[in-house]
Amino acid sequence: MNIDASQGNAAAFLHRYDGLAGRLPGAGIAVVRALRDAAADTLRAGGLPSRRVEAWRYTDLAPMLRAEFREALTAVDGAVSMPVARADRRAVFVDGRFRADLSSLDGLVAASLAAVIETVAGRLNTVASASQPMVTLNTLLFEDGLVLEVPEGVDAGRLELLSVASGETASTVHPRHLIRLARGARLVLLETAVSANGARHLHNPVFEIEVAQDAKLSHIRVQREAAGAYHLAHLGVRVEEGGTYDGFVLNAGGKISRSETHLALLGPRAAAHLNGAQLVADGQLADMTTALDHTAPNCASRQTVKTVLAGRSRGVFQGKILVRREAQKTDGYQMNQALLLSEEAEIDSKPQLEIYADDVKCSHGATAGALDADSLFYLRARGIPADTARSMLVRAFLQEAVEVVEDEPSREALEEAVAGWWDQHGGAA
């Protein structure tokens, strides 16, 4: 590849953009082209963040920036191995491209972004901020995504969103998903990201999510990509009066995985759950970063994040809660806990509460430690072998995180991912 190093650490992505600019969706739409060009300027000038940037202090992207990725637009038409279905409707993306033949969107107002970009161009980067590095990168190269509207008062049930990286390739995909729930609408969005064993791809999804008045979105992300993959997700979420965003993120794959959510509660009585779990094995880094903005009174936010670390691994939790002066009677709760199964594991935890209102209830806590010796002895004293006892305690730790997910098939998907991870990595812990 002919990459101009003077273009900084994002040179490879900029090079790809130069080659693809005329063929990417929206190339003929001025507003889209302007967004992409602005993203290119930003990356050319500042690059992707190094650890000197505070928000990226604990997550070093250098290995990803050194990796070589292939063309984003290599469409794969062949059969791909798909996770077991957990809903009647699914939107399937293989190597970043919408696959109508594998999808079923019956009864939904949904389409592939590439197909409808003209109608949604004006919404791009209105919920997610172009100043966020992973949004910038995605803006430069997004090639497809899911556009979904749930009309007023409609309970759309459950939809699966599947992202599959098909082969042992080092592809890079940058999906842009636009999800909008109108007043009083409801949806369970169960998202699963998987890749073939040995895959070293980059998956850089950006979500722009709008939850209107009294609507409720349950968004469960099950990220179990290959151990060599890079997963850098950004979720922008806006919740209006009385609306609820009920989110759960499982980070259980990837050499470097970061799920970053920026959520604003914009009207009274809006609610947000930003729960999650991270399962990090030897050689991996998982990062859950959230920024929650309480702008209106009488809103509630709940966050429990649990991280299990095995081998030589690193976990990151950054949780910012901003309570603005107008946001009186805010009820906020944040807890993050890490279980370190190895002496070589490390967790960096940064809770950050910024409170300007004077009548609020906000609590937070953080713990990090090894398995409890008393608990382990209790189980072994009952005849339970040490490895089984350890497994029971780790699963119990995670169970507490997962059991808050109300939708049963989603909870089962999470439990299965946890079990699968433990089967693979529990012995080495």
Added chain:
Amino acid sequence: MLRIENLTAVIDGKEILKGITLEVPDGEVHAIMGPNGAGKSTLSYALAGREGYEITGGSVTLNGQDLLEMEPEERAAAGLFLAFQYPVELPGVGNANFLRTALNAIRRTRGEGELDAMQFLKVARARMKELSMPEDMLKRGVNVGFSGGEKKRNEVLQMALLQPKVAIMDETDSGLDIDALRIVADGVNALRGPGFSALVITHYQRLLNHIVPDRVHVLADGRIVTSGGPELAHRLEAEGYAGVLDEAA
């Protein structure tokens, strides 16, 4: 037969057990009484194989098998059961799952078939009824939100399910009201028979009104200082440890 010979143990460099010799023949229930700090809990943890309890000398055998060579779970499989003074709460571990995992682990080592969920529930429910335990205690996390009495009953339930050869009951009476005490004692008494023996460790004589021991040993400063029949417990209650210890010295 549980045979403890000249057992010495050290915690954090401090010798707590200073040469304990004791035999509990099959079918017998022995009590160990002693003042605070005598080494009662250390003895129970040392017998069960807890980490951090360094055995510096002596031997412990159960029906001729060397217990000290075994991991805690192997001791349990060999037939040793420790009823904890402070049962641990395990949030996220369902009580039913815990009990069945333990029972099946023990059954496997005995060469018995594992019980499936239905078979297990049938057995567990019958035992729980005997112990006046509400059935929803199976659904809850292990000991999570249990009262002191419920935790101790849960210990006895585990014992009844696992059917050990010898049970060590570490201050099982602490924190129990009189009704709970009777239920727990009945649970132990129900197991009494030629294949079961117990070492009941307690500070007070109260429990021994309900579980009448064959022998009573007085533990003080890491040694058995005197032994006798059930009447020794009554003397301790009447005269206090000071009197009995003075006489023994």
